[in-house]
Amino acid sequence: MKKNIAVLMGGRSLEREISIKSGQRVSNALKKLGHNVIKLDIDESIVDNLNSEKIDLAYIALHGKDGEDGTIQEILEVLNIPYTGPGVYPNILSFDKIISKQIFISLGIPTPPFYFLNASSFRELGSSKLLPFIVKKIGLPLVVKPSAQGSALGIKLVNKAEDLPDAIISALGYSKKVILEKFIDGIELAVSIIGKEKPKALPVVEIVPKKKFFDFESRSKIGETDYFVPARISSSLNEKVEEVAIAVHNSLKCTKLSRVDIMLDRKEKIPYVLELNTSPGMTDTSLLPMAAEEAGISFEELIDKIIKMSLSD
Amino acid sequence: MSKKITFDYWQHLYSNRTENMFSSEIRDLLSLSARPDIISFAGGLPEVRALNFQKLERYIKRILKADGDISLQYGGSDGYYPLRTKLIEVMKLEGLDVVEEDIITTTGGQQALDLLAKVFINPGDTIIVESPAYTGALNSFSSYEAKIIEIPVDDNGIDISSLEERLKEQEKKKVQVKFIYLVPNFSNPSGRTLSLHRRKKILELAKKYRTIILEDNPYGMLRYEGKPLPTIKELDTKGDNQNVIYLSTLSKLFAPGFRIGWIVAPHPILEKIILGIQSTILCVSTFTQRIAYEYFSDPSWSENIDEFIKIYSKRRDVMLKTLEESFPEGSDWSKPKGGFFIWLKLPDYLNTKEILADAVRNKVAYVPGSGFYADDRGLSEARLAFCTENTERIEKGIKILSRIVKEKIKLYKSFK
Numbered sequence: 001m002k003k004n005i006a007v008l009m010g011g012r013s014l015e016r017e018i019s020i021k022s023g024q025r026v027s028n029a030l031k032k033l034g035h036n037v038i039k040l041d042i043d044e045s046i047v048d049n050l051n052s053e054k055i056d057l058a059y060i061a062l063h064g065k066d067g068e069d070g071t072i073q074e075i076l077e078v079l080n081i082p083y084t085g086p087g088v089y090p091n092i093l094s095f096d097k098i099i100s101k102q103i104f105i106s107l108g109i110p111t112p113p114f115y116f117l118n119a120s121s122f123r124e125l126g127s128s129k130l131l132p133f134i135v136k137k138i139g140l141p142l143v144v145k146p147s148a149q150g151s152a153l154g155i156k157l158v159n160k161a162e163d164l165p166d167a168i169i170s171a172l173g174y175s176k177k178v179i180l181e182k183f184i185d186g187i188e189l190a191v192s193i194i195g196k197e198k199p200k201a202l203p204v205v206e207i208v209p210k211k212k213f214f215d216f217e218s219r220s221k222i223g224e225t226d227y228f229v230p231a232r233i234s235s236s237l238n239e240k241v242e243e244v245a246i247a248v249h250n251s252l253k254c255t256k257l258s259r260v261d262i263m264l265d266r267k268e269k270i271p272y273v274l275e276l277n278t279s280p281g282m283t284d285t286s287l288l289p290m291a292a293e294e295a296g297i298s299f300e301e302l303i304d305k306i307i308k309m310s311l312s313d
Numbered sequence: 314m315s316k317k318i319t320f321d322y323w324q325h326l327y328s329n330r331t332e333n334m335f336s337s338e339i340r341d342l343l344s345l346s347a348r349p350d351i352i353s354f355a356g357g358l359p360e361v362r363a364l365n366f367q368k369l370e371r372y373i374k375r376i377l378k379a380d381g382d383i384s385l386q387y388g389g390s391d392g393y394y395p396l397r398t399k400l401i402e403v404m405k406l407e408g409l410d411v412v413e414e415d416i417i418t419t420t421g422g423q424q425a426l427d428l429l430a431k432v433f434i435n436p437g438d439t440i441i442v443e444s445p446a447y448t449g450a451l452n453s454f455s456s457y458e459a460k461i462i463e464i465p466v467d468d469n470g471i472d473i474s475s476l477e478e479r480l481k482e483q484e485k486k487k488v489q490v491k492f493i494y495l496v497p498n499f500s501n502p503s504g505r506t507l508s509l510h511r512r513k514k515i516l517e518l519a520k521k522y523r524t525i526i527l528e529d530n531p532y533g534m535l536r537y538e539g540k541p542l543p544t545i546k547e548l549d550t551k552g553d554n555q556n557v558i559y560l561s562t563l564s565k566l567f568a569p570g571f572r573i574g575w576i577v578a579p580h581p582i583l584e585k586i587i588l589g590i591q592s593t594i595l596c597v598s599t600f601t602q603r604i605a606y607e608y609f610s611d612p613s614w615s616e617n618i619d620e621f622i623k624i625y626s627k628r629r630d631v632m633l634k635t636l637e638e639s640f641p642e643g644s645d646w647s648k649p650k651g652g653f654f655i656w657l658k659l660p661d662y663l664n665t666k667e668i669l670a671d672a673v674r675n676k677v678a679y680v681p682g683s684g685f686y687a688d689d690r691g692l693s694e695a696r697l698a699f700c701t702e703n704t705e706r707i708e709k710g711i712k713i714l715s716r717i718v719k720e721k722i723k724l725y726k727s728f729k
Contacts, residue, residue, distance in 0.1 A: 014670060017344040043348070119724065128728040154670060165728040169721060170664065173671040206315070227318040285320050 003056040004036045011042035013064030022282035023061035029303040058083040060279055068279050069095040084310045086254040086278045093252045094276045098147050104273055107251050111273045113138055114181040119172045134180055135161050141183040146174035184263040184272050189231055190287040191245035191260045196309055199249050201242035202291035206231035229294040244271045256309050259288055330456045346678035352710035354679040354697040357653040361568045363620050372607035384603040390590045392418030393602035399609035407533050408547045415577050418597045422562035422574035426450050428589045430457045433491045443471045443495040445502050445685035461687040470507030473514045480522045492525040498533040499652025502685045502696035512545050519556040526557045531565050532652035537626035539650045555579045571601040625700055631707045632699040639715035653700040665695040671717050677710045
């Protein structure tokens with residue numbers, strides 16, 4: 001049945017550009033499915049815009065701040081507008097990588113060892129003196145990343161201790177806390193989870209960046225990274241990876257949709273969980289649509305599935 | 314069976330030059346600067362609101378009524394002749410004495426750069442640019458696969474001794490430098506102006522090494538203080554061969570939306586450029602050239618320039634004053650006497666690309682310096698455009714930037 005669907009895209013996040021690409025593609029698919037599409041950028045008039053028309057569903061194509069931190073979900077809750085993707089609580093948990101990693105640890109889900117530091121603790125508590133200890137405890141190379149940011153913005157791989165300050169200062173441009181995490185030499189995998197009562201994993205995508213590290217450029221530039229679907233791993237390992245991903249999805253109380261990023265340790269074959277995304281990219285080069293296609297689900301069918309699931313909330 | 318995903322089925326067909334075109338982190342961050350809540354020092358957008366729109370409407374009506382059939386038709390590849398007569402008048406104000414046959418119009422200054430690159434550059438050819446240089450020029454030259462030599466600029470423009478050194482070195486290697494590109498007045502991005510002495514020297518060098526100077530002069534008439542200097546083209550009077558190709562645009566004197574630029578060059582070169590125009594666009598828009606002709610036929614156009622100068626100079630003053638009052642020690646910036654841009658230099662350990670994320674989160678945008686170099690220099694530099702925002706927003710934006718820079722310095726020092 002034809003529905004009025006607001007596609008929320010753009011916004012104030014640093015991932016605005018990617019979000020617009022996701023939003024456009026989703027909008028085109030929704031139109032093809034016969035729905036009435038209202039494209040909305042997120043600014044000071046968003047509440048008025050959401051109120052001014054009868055909206056049956058909001059499709060959240062936002063990435064990062066506002067879209068994946070519970071902000072827009074809470075607005076939609078107040079306005080009683082059903083929306084796609086997980087609710088307020090899972091968004092809050094997953095957006096702060098420190099909180100979600102602590103949850104993984106408490107549930108025995110493997111995640112790379114890490115420490116986090118506040119910007120103010122460097123300025124006021126002399127935290128820089130901790131760096132040699134952290135290096136000693138975790139070892140090099142280290143991954144330095146902002147605690148709340150997507151699309152690999154502000155993430156750096158640090159091989160030498162003397163490069164840590166620059167990487168930390170850079171990461172702190174994106175959020176107030178920085179994570180120093182052990183670099184896992186492994187196979188990078190993305191597992192998309194879809195479904196309400198019984199969430200299921202879509203075929204696992206294997207990411208092979210041409211550089212050593214899957215950074216912003218590798219993610220956004222065609223040809224910088226090779227992708228293989230399903231991942232070139234044994235079926236027993238594949239099963240283990242999917243199991244962990246579903247456990248992660250459940251641990252953060254996610255519903256309907258998410259994407260879990262995992263690093264499969266090359267030697268020990270342990271699937272280390274890096275993070276969970278509540279609003280996975282939907283662009284031509286995004287991982288979720290890629291996985292769906294392998295499962296025989298076209299982009300339009302995928303959007304249709306997401307819409308139906310979210311309308312029956 | 315696992316399979317490798319192919320996103321772009323035509324990847325095996327693309328030319329090598331597409332390798333140089335890609336999306337960058339900076340571009341994504343700067344896409345946010347289009348939002349009205351962001352104070353943008355990023356784009357050099359002229360204040361077109363200062364134009365008299367009613368007058369423009371009258372011109373357009375008159376054109377359609379009087380000779381709509383001609384103004385909507387194809388035109389000559391060398392440009393609309395009556396407009397060229399007006400461009401001569403404009404250039405006269407800058408001291409240049411040329412005739413209609415010396416000029417061709419282009420679709421903006423950017424197409425002029427592309428055409429010149431097309432006419433002169435074979436893959437692997439060597440060219441020289443001032444450094445930092447206008448990104449649009451760098452992109453155009455590298456898309457023709459030029460080998461770019463960068464010569465640093467100081468407060469008096471391009472450094473002549475290193476220019477000479479590099480020219481000598483190339484000659485020794487039997488490499489012909491195809492041209493030297495620079496914006497001598499209030500350069501984009503550095504805001505700096507080439508001194509008279511250096512204008513003369515660079516011309517001597519061009520003659521000695523039998524190369525051409527591409528003198529790009531979009532901002533010359535937007536001078537807010539001091540006496541105008543002669544263009545290099547004007548100085549090029551000795552000898553039979555002219556070594557200067559002069560290019561400019563109406564984007565800053567009128568409006569960028571009309572996309573009109575022009576080239577003044579020796580006739581054999583113009584012949585080649587016209588062939589280039591024919592193979593790309595046939596002719597520059599007849600209609601917009603006709604509007605520009607009307608605009609420059611009305612003597613009041615120079616009053617508009619005065620108005621632009623009044624607006625921009627006030628904005629420049631506020632930006633310079635706020636920088637002076639709020640920026641921390643160790644930072645430095647150019648003090649342009651005209652144009653659109655101030656070039657900011659922060660302490661070496663700070664990275665403007667990384668500070669941009671913080672700035673954009675705090676609703677201020679600028680262009681990090683690295684985009685104006687062909688290699689990976691300029692990391693602690695940035696271009697600030699003062700032409701776009703009003704004075705209150707300029708003051709507010711510079712104060713926000715200064716706060717962020719101070720925080721970064723404090724953070725950096727905590728590691729020492």
